[in-house]
Amino acid sequence: MRHTLHRLRRDDGMSTVEYTLGTLAACAFAVILYKVITSPMVQDGLTAVLRKAMNTAF
Incomplete structure (x- = not known):
């Protein structure tokens, strides 16, 4: 019983499949984020926000 519990608790780190x-998943997320950021709708929105911020008086 003790040997079985020790074996179940052992953590040798991630395997190659888990790293892969x-x-x-990280690459897929990066591609999706890149597509969203470079879309014309988001670009127009960011440009509008920056223009408004630059024209604001302090």
Whole structure:
């Protein structure tokens, strides 16, 4: 029983498959974020916000 509990608690870190899936998920998220940021609608919105901020009197 003690040996089984010790074996279940052991954490040897991530395996190669887990690293691969994590890297793939991070890359997919980066691509989606890039597509959103470079879309014309978001670009227009960011430009409008920056113009408004630059024209605001302090």
